[in-house]
Amino acid sequence: MELRKLVRGQVEWPRLESIVRELAQRYGCEEVHVRFLEADNWLSTPMVLDDKYFVKVVTEQNSFVHALFTTTRNLGAFSSGTEGFFGHFGDPYEMAQHELEATNRLREIGLNAPEPVEALEIDGLGVLVMEFIPEFVTLDQMSEADERERAPDMFEALHAMHDNGLAHGDLRAENVLVVDGEIYFIDATSIRADENSPDASMASAQSYDLACALAALEPLIGAREAVGAAASAYTTDELLAAREFLDFVSIRPDHTFEAAELKGELEKRAEQAERDDG
Known part of the structure; x- marks a missing residue:
């Protein structure tokens, strides 16, 4: 198994199905089309729902890897002569919620970013839902x-x-x-x-x-x-x-x-x- 897949981990299909069902119900999707993305993202499983919603699924392992990355980056900051300034969140939902809030702040000051929809906790997983931008x-x-x-x-x-x-x-x-x-x-x-x-x-x-x-x-x-x-x-x-x-x-x-x-x-x-x- 390649290192990236090992580090990212895999979300079991029944858990992904439960997320898709809940989102489909929340957004009134009768026939759901799901497309998984091969993105260079170690901290979530990205997918697109009905070519309308961009969804990130954050697992417990993703949260653990984020903690490792955070520690490493803060050590690097120390080596540059400054205090560490990277923060970590305690669970997958907090990670999803933070990105939602950070993206909202960017939009509030007039910068371009995908429109945030919501952050949820489903079956112990963090789920971030945002606008899907098809052409970029x-x-x-x-x-x-x-x-x-x-x-x-x-x-x-x-x-x-x-x-x-x-x-x-x-x-x-x-x-x-x-x-x-x-x-x-x-x-x-x-x-x-x-x-x-x-x-x-x-x-x-x-x-x-x-x-x-x-x-x-x-x-x-x-x-x-x-x-x-x-x-x-x-x-x-x-x-x-x-x-x-x-x-x-x-x-x-x-x-x-x-x-x-x-x-x-x-x-x-x-x-x-x-x-x-x-």
Whole structure:
């Protein structure tokens, strides 16, 4: 059995059937069509109901794996010289409820995200129901020319998120959708503000977001273009703060990029800004 299937685990068919039956009853579906998705998602089983609802089923094992990921990421944050800012939830329903709330917050500040429907607990499983968006491409599925064109839009949207005191926490190219030419964010994760210094921990989480965004774009459009796009929305000081998290991001298995090249471009940008100010 491949590692991803082992880690994700499998939901027994009778439990999936009970979820589909309950959702069909709740939403008045007479003949239910279910399509399972082969998404790169270790923390749920995704499926589409009647081409209208996107459903994530979160198991006890998914919750356990999320706890392991959270611990590992917080250790990485410590290695970058900051307190850990990733949070974990105690059970599958809490995980589903958090993503529902996080997505609502993104929409409340005017960012694009799928419309949340509800979060439920069914047979001990967390069930998140959201709008299904049928026509989209992820950022890494576009042509290089389109990726270059959309990169500033992504950083502008990310900056709007940060400017409103939020952070994504799991920004990857797969979590940035382009729908009718507009940027959509999905799969926002849990950020835990330090009670003793909430502003500092949120600032670190936002710097980590920016580092992840740069890491996602570097393989697609190159370090210079990625930094240039980021500089259209972020200050030099903000870019340098993100630089401190690049080594942390580089140890994640879902980010493959040239950290040294990004650091070099960020340093050039800082040197140029210093000359301009002088």
